[in-house]
Amino acid sequence: MKIILAAPRGFCAGVNMAIDSLDLTLKKFGPPIYVYHEIVHNQFVVKTFREKGAVFVDTIDEVPEGGVLLFSAHGVSPEVRKAAQARKLHALDATCPLVTKVHLEAIKYAKAGYTIILIGHEGHDEVLGTMGEAPEAIVLVEDESDVDRLEFAPGTQLAYLTQTTLSVDDAGRVIRRLRERFPEIHSPPKDDICYATQNRQEAVKLLREDADIIVVLGSQNSSNSQRLRELAAEQGKRAMLVDGPQDLAVDQFSDDDRVLITAGASAPESVVQATIDWLKENFDASVDTQVVREEDVQFPLPKALRAFAAEQAAAK
Numbered sequence: 456m457k458i459i460l461a462a463p464r465g466f467c468a469g470v471n472m473a474i475d476s477l478d479l480t481l482k483k484f485g486p487p488i489y490v491y492h493e494i495v496h497n498q499f500v501v502k503t504f505r506e507k508g509a510v511f512v513d514t515i516d517e518v519p520e521g522g523v524l525l526f527s528a529h530g531v532s533p534e535v536r537k538a539a540q541a542r543k544l545h546a547l548d549a550t551c552p553l554v555t556k557v558h559l560e561a562i563k564y565a566k567a568g569y570t571i572i573l574i575g576h577e578g579h580d581e582v583l584g585t586m587g588e589a590p591e592a593i594v595l596v597e598d599e600s601d602v603d604r605l606e607f608a609p610g611t612q613l614a615y616l617t618q619t620t621l622s623v624d625d626a627g628r629v630i631r632r633l634r635e636r637f638p639e640i641h642s643p644p645k646d647d648i649c650y651a652t653q654n655r656q657e658a659v660k661l662l663r664e665d666a667d668i669i670v671v672l673g674s675q676n677s678s679n680s681q682r683l684r685e686l687a688a689e690q691g692k693r694a695m696l697v698d699g700p701q702d703l704a705v706d707q708f709s710d711d712d713r714v715l716i717t718a719g720a721s722a723p724e725s726v727v728q729a730t731i732d733w734l735k736e737n738f739d740a741s742v743d744t745q746v747v748r749e750e751d752v753q754f755p756l757p758k759a760l761r762a763f764a765a766e767q768a769a770a771k
């Protein structure tokens with residue numbers, strides 16, 4: 456068996472920052488630390504933090520007054536921030552700056568009187584947060600058929616934004632349809648689909664040709680991981696999205712398979728390595744790492760944690 460190990464894969468700068476933030480918040484304040492939504496959409500990460508005293512909530516009411524609350528990487532609406540304030544919570548924010556960028560674009564367009572078409576997945580944490588910035592000005596579309604159903608009064612100024620973790624190809628098709636229907640539509644100068652999403656998809660596209668089967672590490676509720684699985688399966692290849700080797704069965708593979716392994720932006724490298732070890736044990740696999748693009752992006756911690764992080768680093 457040959458394993459083709461895709462790079463880049465796994466944790467992005469936003470996820471690294473969010474995970475470090477939760478780690479430091481737990482150390483600084485002690486458990487329980489409440490987290491609004493899963494810190495990232497990964498079962499292994501969520502379970503590990505639960506064991507350390509993190510409590511994941513979907514409503515602010517679940518947090519006792521005065522509790523310490525961290526907003527997840529996917530961002531929150533102003534309404535959630537206000538509810539946290541009203542409950543006198545000590546709130547910290549691990550929203551990825553690239554998600555915040557989309558929030559700021561939404562605010563800017565809404566203030567200028569635009570109607571915003573947000574391309575994204577209904578009910579997704581990030582979409583809920585972004586739409587909350589200007590609920591009266593934002594319309595959500597998921598695909599081209601949604602675009603076909605849009606109707607606006609003559610003279611409506613339009614702009615589009617996207618969720619950060621979409622399929623580049625699917626979003627491109629929706630944008631083409633938007634431009635066909637509304638040639639005057641505005642958009643930000645730079646893509647909202649983030650660098651990490653784009654790079655992980657690019658790697659799968661380039662490397663899938665040489666594989667018989669593709670294993671994407673990530674959880675089922677991780678949008679960017681699902682998009683990698685879809686891309687992997689596009690040419691009729693066998694492709695699966697799994698949390699780790701516990702989800703694999705020996706009869707899914709054979710000795711001469713070429714297995715492409717990648718991981719979504721929220722999947723830890725430890726689950727990638729555990730999967731490789733499992734394949735090595737069962738199929739005597741060798742590993743060939745293929746670097747498609749270098750990444751060196753880093754995001755700063757939330758301001759409220761920086762001094763503590765420096766103290767922790769100095770004490771080591």
Ligand code: 0K2
Pocket residue numbers: 469470494495496497528529551554581619620676677678679680719720721
């Ligand atoms: O891909 P998703 O947006 O569902 O989120 P995760 O799987 O948690 O990946 C990290 C990205 C978070 C923000 O964009």
Ligand code: SF4
Pocket residue numbers: 467468469470528551552553554619620649650651652679720
């Ligand atoms: Fe930020 Fe992109 Fe990572 Fe989401 S996937 S946390 S937008 S870098």
